[in-house]
Amino acid sequence: MTSQGYEELKNLNNKIDVLIQRYHTLKEENENLKTLNESLEKLLRERENELKELEKKYEIIKLTGALLGESEYGSEAKKKITELVREIDKCIALLDK
Numbered sequence: 001m002t003s004q005g006y007e008e009l010k011n012l013n014n015k016i017d018v019l020i021q022r023y024h025t026l027k028e029e030n031e032n033l034k035t036l037n038e039s040l041e042k043l044l045r046e047r048e049n050e051l052k053e054l055e056k057k058y059e060i061i062k063l064t065g066a067l068l069g070e071s072e073y074g075s076e077a078k079k080k081i082t083e084l085v086r087e088i089d090k091c092i093a094l095l096d097k
Contacts, residue, residue, distance in 0.1 A: 063080055 062076060
């Protein structure tokens with residue numbers, strides 16, 4: 001093998017070593033990002049659940065306020081009561097069958 005061929009082979013080997021090192025670095029970074037993504041998705045699900053719970057509590061507070069005489073939510077309370085009465089009527093009708 002000539003010295004030029006030897007140098008080319010040596011350069012190729014160095015480039016392959018660099019590529020392998022980059023591969024390992026990127027693979028590790030990818031694994032870290034996957035872990036971070038999973039934890040962020042879990043946190044997002046938790047926050048969405050908290051938001052749903054707070055929305056339910058807010059609706060209850062609005063209805064309670066309407067029932068206590070706060071006119072701001074009175075029509076909403078009446079709608080909700082009407083819905084509940086209809087559901088009860090449906091249940092009674094099913095029981096009568």
